[in-house]
Amino acid sequence: MAICIPKSEFVTRIQRFQEEMERAGLDAVLVYGDEYRKENLRYVCNFWPIFERGICVIPKSGEPVLAGAPEGENYAREMSVWKGYCNVKEFACVSVPEEIDYPLSTFRKLSDVIQEALKGGRRLGMVGIWDIPAPIYERVKTAAGNAEIVDASPIMYKLRLIKSDAEVACLAEAGRQACEGYKKLLEYAVDGNPETMAAGAAEGAARMAGAEDINFMVFGSGERTNTVIGRATNKIMRNGEMLMAAMAVQYQGYVATVEYPFVIGKASDDQKHFLNVLFEAANVQQSYLKAGTVSGEMVRKVKEVFAKYDMSKYDLYPPMHGIGLAEAESPYPDEKATYEFQANMCVNSDISLWGYPAGSNRIEEGFVITAEGPKSLTPFIRELIAKGI
Numbered sequence: 001m002a003i004c005i006p007k008s009e010f011v012t013r014i015q016r017f018q019e020e021m022e023r024a025g026l027d028a029v030l031v032y033g034d035e036y037r038k039e040n041l042r043y044v045c046n047f048w049p050i051f052e053r054g055i056c057v058i059p060k061s062g063e064p065v066l067a068g069a070p071e072g073e074n075y076a077r078e079m080s081v082w083k084g085y086c087n088v089k090e091f092a093c094v095s096v097p098e099e100i101d102y103p104l105s106t107f108r109k110l111s112d113v114i115q116e117a118l119k120g121g122r123r124l125g126m127v128g129i130w131d132i133p134a135p136i137y138e139r140v141k142t143a144a145g146n147a148e149i150v151d152a153s154p155i156m157y158k159l160r161l162i163k164s165d166a167e168v169a170c171l172a173e174a175g176r177q178a179c180e181g182y183k184k185l186l187e188y189a190v191d192g193n194p195e196t197m198a199a200g201a202a203e204g205a206a207r208m209a210g211a212e213d214i215n216f217m218v219f220g221s222g223e224r225t226n227t228v229i230g231r232a233t234n235k236i237m238r239n240g241e242m243l244m245a246a247m248a249v250q251y252q253g254y255v256a257t258v259e260y261p262f263v264i265g266k267a268s269d270d271q272k273h274f275l276n277v278l279f280e281a282a283n284v285q286q287s288y289l290k291a292g293t294v295s296g297e298m299v300r301k302v303k304e305v306f307a308k309y310d311m312s313k314y315d316l317y318p319p320m321h322g323i324g325l326a327e328a329e330s331p332y333p334d335e336k337a338t339y340e341f342q343a344n345m346c347v348n349s350d351i352s353l354w355g356y357p358a359g360s361n362r363i364e365e366g367f368v369i370t371a372e373g374p375k376s377l378t379p380f381i382r383e384l385i386a387k388g389i
Contacts, residue, residue, distance in 0.1 A: 058117070
């Protein structure tokens with residue numbers, strides 16, 4: 001049986017959403033999504049747009065309605081867990097001066113969709129205010145009429161923070177696929193091959209393992225490791241070069257990212273020292289990825305490793321972030337964070353040093369927080385890190 005989020009869980013999500021709406025005094029909530037910022041829309045209806053934009057409108061009671069654009073109608077009906085669907089012209093797939101005609105499609109007015117959900121109410125919550133393009137937002141605002149638009153993102157953040165068993169299973173499957181891809185990357189990251197060959201081999205292997213998407217592939221060899229993020233190029237990889245490669249793999253909407261820092265061929269003593277500092281920090285982090293641990297304490301312990309080796313000046317950002325339907329989401333603690341990790345939070349290490357003379361690199365591996373400690377979602381990478389050079 002395929003690993004997925006069952007319909008019953010989507011029903012529960014909407015019920016919990018409606019309970020939070022009641023507490024917040026909201027009469028309806030509009031959840032925005034597009035091909036890039038897809039996570040919130042997928043959370044409430046499982047739809048992930050291609051080209052087009054979409055909204056899921058949640059009333060105070062009853063099932064939501066998904067509104068999209070005509071070219072993707074059949075696809076939206078295939079993906080969405082809800083029967084309610086309609087086309088609105090405001091979500092056309094391209095931005096051109098011509099008005100595109102869809103003679104075989106039927107449309108509803110966006111204002112009718114929103115007002116029907118409000119049922120006379122005057123407070124419309126919106127999830128995705130920071131993601132929605134300004135012209136689309138203005139159309140929503142006009143369609144909402146006299147209703148006040150309220151940022152409902154805090155509701156979504158709260159609901160997505162702790163993962164269900166089904167979500168953990170999807171992340172574990174994404175992690176498995178990512179590990180399969182990374183094995184192939186290591187096979188092709190050798191002297192004489194272009195960066196694109198190793199990146200392509202990794203992406204292809206992950207796809208063949210069942211991935212629905214590769215959210216990104218960050219890649220750089222030699223001096224290009226200092227880009228922090230960057231894409232694979234036709235540069236030829238050479239022995240003795242550091243390699244930085246992170247791959248984010250998506251399965252059923254859930255994203256696992258893997259990255260193992262290494263040197264092609266034989267590493268110099270300085271490169272070994274640098275890598276061993278990263279490995280030590282990652283292994284120290286393990287003891288603090290536990291339910292009940294103050295998240296900021298974990299950050300401080302990782303930074304203490306960097307300070308011990310006089311590498312703090314190369315530390316650019318916090319060493320961990322949450323994962324789920326987005327590659328990076330809450331929790332995202334810094335050293336001042338006072339909240340505790342909770343069971344079934346899912347996180348990715350992001351332990352990195354940038355600008356060191358021997359090279360720059362990071363470690364990324366996924367975990368589920370439990371009362372006993374972290375459970376790896378990407379065991380192949382964990383084995384490599386634990387083993388070290």
